[in-house]
Amino acid sequence: MEDNFNINDSISGIWEKLGEWLDSLILGLPNFILAVLVFTLFVIAAKYLGKLLDRLLRFKVRQDSIREITIKIMKVVVIAIGFFVALGLLNLNTVLTSVLAGAGVVGLAIGLALQGTLNNTFSGILLSFLPxxxxxxxxxxxxxxxxxxxxxxxxxxxxxxxxxxxxxxxxxxxxxxxxxFSRTSRSRVMVDCGVAYNSDLEMVRDLTLKTISELFPPKNNEEVEFMYKEFGDSSINFVARFWTNATTNREILIARSKAIIEIKKAFDAHDINIPFPIRTLEFNNKLNIDGKTSE
CATH class of the missing domain: 2.30.30.60 (SH3 type barrels.)
Known part of the structure; x- marks a missing residue:
């Protein structure tokens, strides 16, 4: 069998291939250097843009975690753009297409797997900017x-x-x-009460308005309001509405408590009765002396 292998030809082919690679490297060296410079510039730009974004977000976002994740996302986006631009300068269009396709598939899979988590994440970003x-x-x-x-x-x-x-x-x-409760400095408080049917309703109204106005003076266009609501089972019921400085539910409860105490004092001083529910029991059968009932 004739041996066709020639070591000299093989070595010559290797050197020829290495020479072609060296020529390609030398020809592509300017593009490579340019790609590295462009990518480096994008990395530096991401760093300074992150600092600028941090300064801007400090006026809008009070949560450190939200600011940090927003800055990181911005940096990743800028660096990714720089990476794709660098690949384009190296004429690696095929690699760029493969990377984009792979990123799309991976992103879809991650999005489906973390649907609830991503929903909460984006909702958290929205809440951080919600005034x-x-x-x-x-x-x-x-x-x-x-x-x-x-x-x-x-x-x-x-x-x-x-x-x-x-x-x-x-x-x-x-x-x-x-x-x-905290977006407004003034809140309206409502107090429900009832008075006896034999009360002077006009006096009750005027006394309640006077008592609350002295305790919680209205400001600007505010006013203390008094309206009778209904004929109840044992009282004529009304609601009094007034304004006070309150930014929490506790402060509203405190204001309502003060109003109730002062209204009760004023009603007691003027003999105005705040009735409690009354139940009347009727016994139709009469009991005789001998212990027998009569129809």
Missing amino acids: ELQIGDWIENNGYAGRVVEINLRSIVIKEADNNYVVIPNSQVIDAPFKN
Whole structure:
């Protein structure tokens, strides 16, 4: 069998191939250097843009965790753009297409697997920019009431009046209505009461208005309101509404308590009766002396 292998030809072919690679490297060296410079510039730009974004977010976002994740996302996006631009300068279009396709598939898989988590994350970002909800506000949401102590990328944490903490997922806060007591410095308080049927209703009205106005003086266009609501079972019921400085539910309860005490004092001083429910029992059968009942 004739041996066709020639070591000299093989070595010559290797040197020829290495020469072609060296020529390609020398020809592509300017593009390579340019790609490295462009990528480095994008990395530096991401660093300084992160600092600039941090300064801007400090005026809008009070949560450190939200600012940090937003800055990191921005940096990743800028660096990724620089990476793709560098690949384009190296004429690696095939690699670029493969990377984009792989990133799309991976992103879809991650999105489906972490659908609930991503929902809470994006909801947390929205909440961080929502002026109607800030740390320190007293809110009511999903049946819970308390002061907001933390807003992170997964949930908000509120401290209730009983000193317990409640963790509410961000998506539930976004999707459900919430009541914020702290966005306004003045709140309207309502007090319900009732007086006896033989009371002088006009005097009751004037006395209640006078008592509350002295205790909680109205400001600007505010006024103390008094309206009779209904004929109750044992009283004529009314509601009194007034304004006070209150940014929490506790302050509203304190104001209502003060109003009730002063109204009771004023009614007692003027002999106005606040009746309690009365139940009358009727016995139709009469009892004779001999112990027998008569129809």
